[in-house]
Amino acid sequence: MGFSIWQLAIVLGIVILLFGTKKLRNIGGDMGSAINSFKKAMKDGANDADSASDDKLESKDGKVIDAEVTSKEKDQA
Template identity: 40%
Template sequence: MSIGFWQILVVLLIIVLIFGTSRMKSMGSDLGKALKGFKKEIKEEDDPNRDS
């Protein structure tokens, strides 16, 4: 048994009802900033010319 389109749609609708669209936008923005910072740190760690 797999998760279908309608089940995903219902879960997303419940999340929107609980958190509201404005809070979801801020959570998405915060998540994006966190991922950007994480990628930056990984890239700097892989750089062999970086002074430590």
């Protein structure tokens, strides 16, 4: 059920006739830049996630700070 080289050539010829080579070149360039920016964003996101997991609240002597924040309204009730 595969496509032969002749079927692909005919489809490519029809696409070129419909859109023209300049339009196809622009679409190809846009797709390439979109893929590159997506890959860059994925790499930046992975780097941000790695650096965020390394950040811990530590005091100057190296102890991890653990605290609970409460509001005054709850304490008075």
